[in-house]
Amino acid sequence: MPTHPGNPPATTRSASMDPLVITAHTLTSAAGTGITANAEALRSGTSGLRPCDLESVTLDTHIGRVPGVEAITLEGALAPFQCRNNQLAELGLRQDGFTDAVAAAARRHGPDRVAVLLGTSTSGIAATEAAYHRRDPQTGALPPDYDYQHTQNMFSLADFVATRFGLSGPAMVVSTACSSSAKVFADARRYIAAGLCDAAVVGGVDSLCGMTLYGFNALQLVAARPCTPLDRDRAGISIGEAAGFFLLERPSVEATGPLLTGHGESSDAHHMSAPHPEGLGAATALQEALARAGRRGDEIDYVLMHATATPANDSAEARALGRSLGPNPRAVGTKGLTGHTLGAAGAVGVAQAIASLDGGFVPPTAGLNVLDPELDLDARAEAEPRAVQRVLVNAFGFGGNNCSLLLEAAP
């Protein structure tokens, strides 16, 4: 068995890190288009899941499908990027005044000083899946209009967003499965600290495709009914899609908003697709996020859990919370609203955490009927109206790849 430290890695600096400000953000998911609709669904626990009606997928499951993605047409210089993932990205970028905020940041800092650091797990693979259906029956060649670089390649998402905004700062796509769009927040902090840029567009997009639906189904991790995180009878995940974007800058008189005060990353070093049963890697990430922010576990209002609703994942994560925060911590699972949005899950969690900091409520765990008594968590089916100052957001992925982020209310 791998050995695993129960404490933050020794390399963690004891002094708290310089926080970053989230000066603008946007979220589009099955629970809503834009942050207002998502915040209302979050507070009321209104699910966006529906029976799978995706073309070419015949599985008995529910999905978190975003309405209106197919209607988006990318034009001009953006035309080569046309695929479901970038269509969803474009739909997301049009909401919440995010485009204006990025344009203003580019004017303020210079377009070469704004980084584009985004996460996705499958990028535009739906375009490749469609192209395989149209291969030449004789030669097997892919159709001539198929554009690999601008659709399926992992970098396509950052390329698309940078091209759309005319940005030329440091750019890359992180693809560490379901932790992808959480890890880019930590990257932005390091890139700004190293002087590579003054601001960063971070977040992530993942979109529905045959590969993930059939792949998770093959692993027997997909539920037929809408997923019910933390519930005694939880039976697996519902797959969803989402686009979440954030503009991160150093705090200043002009740059105000909720703060990223901590981040923690770790590896389980245990198994490719199953979490460490005791949640050791996850606990390391949580503790590192707290340590960077100089916070104790009892200063956290609640944890917005990864809570995918598989029996093993929720159980391992609950143990990690117990290790890091003490017994019976306040916890929330939100994938009953949106489905598991995979590489976008971190971005969805951060946007939901901000909605709860801004709106003054601890969200309900949507779909929760009977809390699993084995989990030792304080999770509730109803929203709790009260001031919220600090939220830990978890995102964990295949390969035992863990990331926790600490978000704090605007000072």
Added chain:
Amino acid sequence: MNAIGLHAVGLLGPGLDDFDGARPILAGDVPPTSREVQVPPPALLPANERRRTTATIRLALKVAEEATRDADRGQLRSVFASSSGDMDIIDRICEALTWPEPVVSPVQFHNSVHNAPAGNWSIATRNPAPATALSGYNASLAAGLLEAATLQLAEGGEVLLACYDVPSMESFIHVRPIHHPFAVALRLGPVERAPWRLQLDLGGTTTADRCISDELEALRGSNPAARALPLLEQLVRGAPGNVTLAAPLGRSLNIRIEP
């Protein structure tokens, strides 16, 4: 950016079996042979896991092992950079999805994630340190170097960068003409006691440097990971110098190298 140390190198490509063995070729003293690349199975993985590895995982782990021979593998952070990830699996899954009743292999699916080599590396080395996986298309090497360097500067300690791409499968070869596997690993760390000191600067739109050797120059364009060859040529030269790599979005990564 502040300077970082380069402590060790791993290499695998056509006619290039490892970094030390390739030194005469990189120095221009001997031409590379066009021998087919043999990727050994990852010795660090338990037999059960080893059987489940793909060509992409084996390629990444080979250079990672080489660059960490004298390092504490259980501690260092890691960055896995690849343009395309596991294209063999993408091919097989997309093929399966065209069947009337699609069946996706569970092992193939969990190996399809871009961070499959990173996950296997952390399991093989029992290393709980953070690992990441990224892409910058043809500039994945420069993107990986920036990521690894910012990690080293922010967190201290050693950081492994592995950059690799497998050849495209038949249906993709015209879309993405990558004919040979290529992988390189760089172990970065503090400047102290490092054989090379690197100073990175993300610059404007300068053209990337070519290889000195014509044979290596032909390889450089053949695989995104082979964009490392001008840097490797400079490393074996044993004198200070500058190398410019292509960075994402048309930028350049200027590297000052001092032995």
